Amino acid sequence: xxxxxxxxxxxxxxxxxxxxxxxxxxxxxxxxxxxxxxxxxxxxxxxxxxxxxxxxxxxxxxxxxxxxxxxxxxxxxxxxxxxxxxxxxxxxxxxxxxxxxxxxxxxxxxxxxxxxxxxxxxxxxxxxxxxxxxxxxxxxxxxxxxxxxxxxxxxxxxxxxxxxxx
Amino acid sequence: xxxxxxxxxxxxxxxxxxxxxxxxxxxxxxxxxxxxxxxxxxxxxxxxxxxxxxxxxxxxxxxxxxxxxxxxxxxxxxxxxxxxxxxxxxxxxxxxxxxxxxxxxxxxxxxxxxxxxxxxxxxxxxxxxxxxxxxxxxxxxxxxxxxxxxxxxxxxxxxxxxxxxxxxxxxxxxxxxxxxxxxxxxxxxxxxxxxxxxxxxxxxxxxxxxxxxxxxxxxxxxxxxxxxxxxxxxxxxxxxxxxxxxxxxxxxxxxxxxxxxxxxxxxxxxxxxxxxxxxxxxxxxxxxxxxxxxxxxxxxxxxxxxxxxxxxxxxxxxxxxxxxxxxxxxxxxxxxxxxxxxxxxxxxxxxxxxxxxxxxxxxxxxxxxxxxxxxxxxxxxxxxxxxxxxxxxxxxxxxxxxxxxxxxxxxxxxxxxxxxxxxxx
Numbered sequence: 137x138x139x140x141x142x143x144x145x146x147x148x149x150x151x152x153x154x155x156x157x158x159x160x161x162x163x164x165x166x167x168x169x170x171x172x173x174x175x176x177x178x179x180x181x182x183x184x185x186x187x188x189x190x191x192x193x194x195x196x197x198x199x200x201x202x203x204x205x206x207x208x209x210x211x212x213x214x215x216x217x218x219x220x221x222x223x224x225x226x227x228x229x230x231x232x233x234x235x236x237x238x239x240x241x242x243x244x245x246x247x248x249x250x251x252x253x254x255x256x257x258x259x260x261x262x263x264x265x266x267x268x269x270x271x272x273x274x275x276x277x278x279x280x281x282x283x284x285x286x287x288x289x290x291x292x293x294x295x296x297x298x299x300x301x302x
Numbered sequence: 303x304x305x306x307x308x309x310x311x312x313x314x315x316x317x318x319x320x321x322x323x324x325x326x327x328x329x330x331x332x333x334x335x336x337x338x339x340x341x342x343x344x345x346x347x348x349x350x351x352x353x354x355x356x357x358x359x360x361x362x363x364x365x366x367x368x369x370x371x372x373x374x375x376x377x378x379x380x381x382x383x384x385x386x387x388x389x390x391x392x393x394x395x396x397x398x399x400x401x402x403x404x405x406x407x408x409x410x411x412x413x414x415x416x417x418x419x420x421x422x423x424x425x426x427x428x429x430x431x432x433x434x435x436x437x438x439x440x441x442x443x444x445x446x447x448x449x450x451x452x453x454x455x456x457x458x459x460x461x462x463x464x465x466x467x468x469x470x471x472x473x474x475x476x477x478x479x480x481x482x483x484x485x486x487x488x489x490x491x492x493x494x495x496x497x498x499x500x501x502x503x504x505x506x507x508x509x510x511x512x513x514x515x516x517x518x519x520x521x522x523x524x525x526x527x528x529x530x531x532x533x534x535x536x537x538x539x540x541x542x543x544x545x546x547x548x549x550x551x552x553x554x555x556x557x558x559x560x561x562x563x564x565x566x567x568x569x570x571x572x573x574x575x576x577x578x579x580x581x582x583x584x585x586x587x588x589x590x591x592x593x594x595x596x597x598x599x600x601x602x603x604x605x606x607x608x609x610x611x612x613x614x615x616x617x618x619x620x621x622x623x624x625x626x627x628x629x630x631x632x633x634x635x636x637x638x639x640x641x642x643x644x645x646x647x648x649x650x651x652x653x654x655x656x657x658x659x660x661x662x663x664x665x666x667x668x669x670x671x672x673x674x675x676x677x678x679x680x681x682x683x684x685x686x687x688x689x690x691x692x693x694x695x696x697x698x699x700x701x702x703x704x705x706x707x708x709x710x711x712x713x714x715x716x717x718x719x720x721x722x723x724x725x726x727x
Binding site for chain 2: 147148168171172173174175176177181184185186187188205206207208209210211212214215216217218219220227229231237238239240241242243244251256257277
């Protein structure tokens with residue numbers, strides 16, 4: 137998809153790393169320096185914990201793998217500001233539970249995956265993909281991709297690599 | 303009986319009048335629908351507009367500035383009288399908050415009688431973010447832009463979760479639609495008055511798997527209004543009203559942190575890393591996989607009606623009927639559990655047993671629900687209450703729940719506005 141000379145930029149700044157430098161991509165969340173509460177997208181000025189008045193937050197990479205809390209798809213073209221391909225191609229959405237952060241994050245599932253390929257509890261991993269292209273620019277976003285880890289450990293709940301990221 | 307209007311609940315207000323404009327899709331100004339509903343409610347109460355000491359508007363974001371100050375807009379349309387006025391927006395819960403404001407004025411003794419009005423006019427198709435331009439600080443704009451996550455996709459997530467956890471089937475979801483379509487047949491205010499079969503539902507196009515077109519709430523025009531009064535005023539001015547219907551509790555709660563169920567328009571849930579979700583055995587074991595599941599039992603939606611029951615001093619076992627927000631067919635099943643009609647995972651059985659059909663133990667959405675109305679956002683929570691009023695009076699011709707004594711509504715507004723109203727006669 138990426139032609140020579142095409143610019144690749146995040147569709148939104150500061151929400152994820154793209155892995156363009158060879159590292160693994162990740163969502164960027166916040167972690168409260170006082171109580172440890174995570175948030176995505178990152179909170180800059182308040183902690184959602186009602187017992188915490190912290191105003192200082194670390195930016196952290198969230199777990200790259202998680203388990204599907206639930207999933208669905210979008211058979212009809214969403215209205216703007218969604219920028220749809222022409223012709224429109226339906227996509228799946230997944231809400232994914234991250235064990236270390238104890239939160240659920242939504243995102244599109246990579247193209248080519250249908251709801252028949254998904255099950256609640258399946259392990260998925262974060263990838264960066266093109267959301268839409270305009271002129272010579274690809275706008276990038278995070279998506280979830282079914283994880284087919286070869287190791288048996290991948291099948292165990294709570295075994296995602298989130299702990300290592302904090 | 304604990305729920306009679308002679309009990310010691312000193313937070314009751316009387317419903318003297320209820321009025322609605324038919325739901326539909328005409329694209330006319332919202333004021334027109336609200337005005338028609340208000341005049342019907344006033345006539346129903348046997349009172350004039352000049353008798354209203356307070357007017358409480360539920361705002362719409364669809365019609366420009368007049369919609370943002372709906373209380374004054376309705377008051378101007380009725381003719382300014384110098385009444386005290388309030389305008390409030392709380393997404394789908396706007397109507398309930400407008401009711402709560404009027405009730406608070408009455409219970410505080412600041413006024414004796416108040417008019418509550420909500421009305422909307424809606425665009426065709428999916429609800430999309432209001433206004434143009436890039437709004438990269440607005441999660442409602444961003445969820446469309448970055449994920450293409452329309453409202454039905456969130457409903458699809460909840461529906462799939464029910465299938466996975468409780469063995470709900472596509473046929474169960476279709477049966478909810480079939481039931482509500484039948485309930486709404488004789489309701490003169492319903493937009494859709496047509497029976498459907500399970501086969502027809504299952505043959506309708508998939509929108510957000512596993513939900514199909516006939517199972518997802520449409521967007522509608524409509525208006526609803528209530529005349530509320532103090533119990534003293536009701537005794538003096540409506541002594542003959544029989545039975546006198548009262549609002550016994552109004553719940554307008556927020557979620558409790560951490561809310562571990564994904565909600566529109568958010569990208570993520572709260573994190574339970576610092577504080578475990580309230581309730582549920584899995585909440586304490588530190589397993590996020592199960593922690594989020596436990597929170598379904600003790601999360602935001604269940605807390606909404608629970609707060610109303612607690613305020614009125616009654617329980618779900620006292621309820622004769624319920625009007626709940628069936629944004630999708632599957633979501634109605636979630637509400638059965640959330641308002642305490644059955645235990646978690648038992649909603650499908652309740653439906654299959656016919657308990658929630660008119661003639662059953664506790665009919666749900668005897669009006670036909672959003673399934674037959676579509677959603678007119680600021681009017682909908684008020685319309686739920688109008689239906690309960692007519693049911694409790696025994697005047698819901700063609701869709702009456704016989705002997706109804708207590709009714710509950712439940713609803714949830716975007717960003718965390720709970721809404722539940724308890725009524726009795």
